[in-house]
Amino acid sequence: MSENIQKKIEDLREEIHQHNYNYYTLDEPTISDFEFDLKLKELQYLEAKHPEFFDSNSPTLRVGGEITKNFPTVQHQFRMYSLDNSYDFNDLEDWEKRLQKSLDEPISYVAELKYDGASISILYENGKLKQAVTRGDGFQGDEITANVKTISDIPLQLHGDFPERFYMRGEIYLTRKNFDKINIRREEEGLDPFMNPRNTASGSLKIQDSAEVRKRGLSAVLYQFIANDFPAKTHWELLQKTKSWGFKISEQAKLCNSLDEVKDFINFWDTQRHQLGFDIDGIVIKVNDLSQQKALGYTAKSPRWAMAYKFKAEKVETELQSVTYQVGRTGAITPVANLKPVLLAGTVVKRASLHNEDIIKKLGLHDHDFVYVEKGGEIIPKIVGVNLDKRNPENQEIQYIKNCPECGTELIKIEDQAIHFCPNELHCPPQVVGRMIHYVSRKALNIENLGSETIEQLYREKLVENPADFYALTKEQLLPLERMAEKSAQNIIDGIEKSKEIPFEKVLYGIGIKHVGETVAKKLAKNFTSIDDLRKATAEELVQVEDIGGKIAESIIAFFQNPENILMIERLKSYGVQLERRENTNEILSNVLENKTFLFTGKLSLFTRDDAEEMVEKHGGKNISAVSKNLNYLVVGEKAGSKLKKAQDIGTIEILDEQQFLDLLGN
The missing domain is CATH 1.10.287.610 (Helix hairpin bin)
Known part of the structure; x- marks a missing residue:
C-alpha cells in the first residue's frame, strides 16, 4: 500500500x-x-x-513558508565577476580589436538583454536544485535557497541529459506589472511605495519568510552555465541545452556573426526596450566560442570575453506641481519634487529628489516650472534643468521651508553641508520612529522580528516612544495589532529579551548619539567601562580617545545633558540592557601587531572591513581612520583611491595587499 x-x-x-x-x-x-x-x-x-x-x-x-532567521555566507566555488561597461560603439570596436589581437581568428558573439535585477548562482546536483547564493562581493554571498525555490521560473527538478553537478547563473527580477501590484497593496496599507523594481527584487530575496517572498511574484532568467567541464563548444549551444533541461532563458538572445550584427541588436532594443514587460539597462555581449573564452581569460575583476553596453539615460519634460519635504531619522530634511506623471524609461515617474536647498537654487526652480527629468542609471529620477521658455513670469521662486513639516520646529541649517535639519530629535515623529528602527537594526541590538512597519504601528498606538519602551511591552499589547499572530507576538517578546545580551559597544551605537557610528562606539566602549563613565567624561577626556574630535565630543556631552536621554538610559539599565563593558569579550590572540597602526581602503575581497579591523585588534594592533604619518600599514583592495595616493606621497607608510596583511598574522 x-x-x-x-x-x-x-x-x-x-x-x-x-x-x-x-x-x-x-x-x-x-x-x-x-x-x-x-x-x-x-x-x-x-x-x-x-x-x-x-x-x-x-x-x-x-x-513557501520556511522561516530563515539568518542567511549563511557561502563561498562561491567559481567567482562571480562583474562586467566591463561600454557606453558607445567606439568602446565596443576597441574591445573587438583587443580580442582580435589576442585570438587572431574569426569571432562570433551572443548578444543578450541585460536584465535589471539581482544576480544569483544556483547549484544543481543530480538534476535537483541544491543551493542558491547571491552575488555578494563576487567571492562570497548569502545562501537564500528557500526563497529562490518559490520562484516558478527556476526549475526544482531537471530532465534530459544534464551533467551531474554544475551552477547556473542568472538574474532575479520583477516585472513592471508585479511591481505595480506590490505598490498598490502598500499604498492601500498606508505604506510608502517602493522606488524601483530592481531594488525591490533584491530586497525581496532577503525576506525571512519564504511565503512572503512567493507573494512578491519574482521572475528569473538564467544565462550562464558554470562548471569545470562544458557539454558543448559554444555559449549559444549551451543556452539551448539548458533550455531543454528546464531552464528559462532569454527569448531575445541572439547569435551574431559580426560586431555589426551586435550593433543592430543594440539599436533595436535601445528603442524597443520599453515594449518589454520588465526593465533592462543595456545589452551583454559574449564571445560565443568557449575555447576562445578560455584563451581570453579574466582581468582582476572582469572576463575579457564579455562586455556590457549600457543604454544612455533618457530625458523627458514634465510639469513641477509642488515641492514637499521629508524628515529622515537624523532630522535631515530632503526636498522632493512632485511631478505631473510622465513616462520615463518605461515607468511612470511622479517624484524626484531635489537633495537640498542649494540644488533648488542652482536650478532656479519656480512654482509650476516645466522641468527636464532624467533617470540616472535607469533607476533614480532627477531634475537636470528647466525649460525657461515655458515659465510663467508670474510664478514665484520656490523658497525653502523654515519649519519642520512634521512637528513645526524651526529648522537649523548646517552651512558647510548645505543641509537643513529639525533639532526636535526626541519628539519629531519621523525622528522618534527612525531612532527606534535604528536601535533594533542588525548592527545595533539586532532585535529579530521587530521591523519598521511594526515599530510604526506601535508608535501610532502610543505603545513606544523611545527604545526603553520596547522592554515594557507585553504579548497582550502586541496581539491586537493588525496582522499580528500569537507566534509573531511571542517571537518579538523573545527577541527583545535576547537583546539584553548584546554587548555594550553595540548598545552604545544603538541608542543613537549623533555622530557616534559603529567604529566610534567601539572606541568609546574600549576607553570607558560603562555608560556612567562616558556620561561623566569631559570634552578634554573625550578628545583624547583616538578618532574622537571636538564635534563628536560636543555631541556626546549634549546627549547626556538632556534629561529625557538620561531617563531612557536609566530605564534601559533597569531592564538589564548591557550598558557596561564585559571584560575579556575581545580575546587577544597574539601581540604580533603590537604598537602597529592599520587602515583598510578599497574593495576588500578576502574579508570584510569589520573582520579585518577585528583581526588587527585581536593581534594587538590599532585601527585608525585617516592616512597620516602615524599610520604604519595601509591595506588596499580593488579601486583604492585618494588614501592610497596620500600614503604614497607620505612615503613612510607600508602598503600591503590583503594576502600580505594575512601573512603578517601568520595566516
Whole structure:
C-alpha cells in the first residue's frame, strides 16, 4: 500500500514539474490553471498524510513558508565577476580589436538583454536544485535557497541529459506589472511605495519568510552555465541545452556573426526596450566560442570575453506641481519634487529628489516650472534643468521651508553641508520612529522580528516612544495589532529579551548619539567601562580617545545633558540592557601587531572591513581612520583611491595587499 502511495506522489511531482516546464520555460501550457491547481492540491494532501515521503524539491514547496532567521555566507566555488561597461560603439570596436589581437581568428558573439535585477548562482546536483547564493562581493554571498525555490521560473527538478553537478547563473527580477501590484497593496496599507523594481527584487530575496517572498511574484532568467567541464563548444549551444533541461532563458538572445550584427541588436532594443514587460539597462555581449573564452581569460575583476553596453539615460519634460519635504531619522530634511506623471524609461515617474536647498537654487526652480527629468542609471529620477521658455513670469521662486513639516520646529541649517535639519530629535515623529528602527537594526541590538512597519504601528498606538519602551511591552499589547499572530507576538517578546545580551559597544551605537557610528562606539566602549563613565567624561577626556574630535565630543556631552536621554538610559539599565563593558569579550590572540597602526581602503575581497579591523585588534594592533604619518600599514583592495595616493606621497607608510596583511598574522 505504501509503495502505491509513494509512486502516486512521485508521479504527481514529475507531472507537475513537467507542467511547470511547459508553462514557464516553453510558454506552451497543456492543461488549464484550474486543472493544474487540482493536481497541486492532491499532491499537497498526499504529502501531508505521508510525511515519510518528503522531498525538499517537491513543487508544493514553491508556496513557501520556511522561516530563515539568518542567511549563511557561502563561498562561491567559481567567482562571480562583474562586467566591463561600454557606453558607445567606439568602446565596443576597441574591445573587438583587443580580442582580435589576442585570438587572431574569426569571432562570433551572443548578444543578450541585460536584465535589471539581482544576480544569483544556483547549484544543481543530480538534476535537483541544491543551493542558491547571491552575488555578494563576487567571492562570497548569502545562501537564500528557500526563497529562490518559490520562484516558478527556476526549475526544482531537471530532465534530459544534464551533467551531474554544475551552477547556473542568472538574474532575479520583477516585472513592471508585479511591481505595480506590490505598490498598490502598500499604498492601500498606508505604506510608502517602493522606488524601483530592481531594488525591490533584491530586497525581496532577503525576506525571512519564504511565503512572503512567493507573494512578491519574482521572475528569473538564467544565462550562464558554470562548471569545470562544458557539454558543448559554444555559449549559444549551451543556452539551448539548458533550455531543454528546464531552464528559462532569454527569448531575445541572439547569435551574431559580426560586431555589426551586435550593433543592430543594440539599436533595436535601445528603442524597443520599453515594449518589454520588465526593465533592462543595456545589452551583454559574449564571445560565443568557449575555447576562445578560455584563451581570453579574466582581468582582476572582469572576463575579457564579455562586455556590457549600457543604454544612455533618457530625458523627458514634465510639469513641477509642488515641492514637499521629508524628515529622515537624523532630522535631515530632503526636498522632493512632485511631478505631473510622465513616462520615463518605461515607468511612470511622479517624484524626484531635489537633495537640498542649494540644488533648488542652482536650478532656479519656480512654482509650476516645466522641468527636464532624467533617470540616472535607469533607476533614480532627477531634475537636470528647466525649460525657461515655458515659465510663467508670474510664478514665484520656490523658497525653502523654515519649519519642520512634521512637528513645526524651526529648522537649523548646517552651512558647510548645505543641509537643513529639525533639532526636535526626541519628539519629531519621523525622528522618534527612525531612532527606534535604528536601535533594533542588525548592527545595533539586532532585535529579530521587530521591523519598521511594526515599530510604526506601535508608535501610532502610543505603545513606544523611545527604545526603553520596547522592554515594557507585553504579548497582550502586541496581539491586537493588525496582522499580528500569537507566534509573531511571542517571537518579538523573545527577541527583545535576547537583546539584553548584546554587548555594550553595540548598545552604545544603538541608542543613537549623533555622530557616534559603529567604529566610534567601539572606541568609546574600549576607553570607558560603562555608560556612567562616558556620561561623566569631559570634552578634554573625550578628545583624547583616538578618532574622537571636538564635534563628536560636543555631541556626546549634549546627549547626556538632556534629561529625557538620561531617563531612557536609566530605564534601559533597569531592564538589564548591557550598558557596561564585559571584560575579556575581545580575546587577544597574539601581540604580533603590537604598537602597529592599520587602515583598510578599497574593495576588500578576502574579508570584510569589520573582520579585518577585528583581526588587527585581536593581534594587538590599532585601527585608525585617516592616512597620516602615524599610520604604519595601509591595506588596499580593488579601486583604492585618494588614501592610497596620500600614503604614497607620505612615503613612510607600508602598503600591503590583503594576502600580505594575512601573512603578517601568520595566516
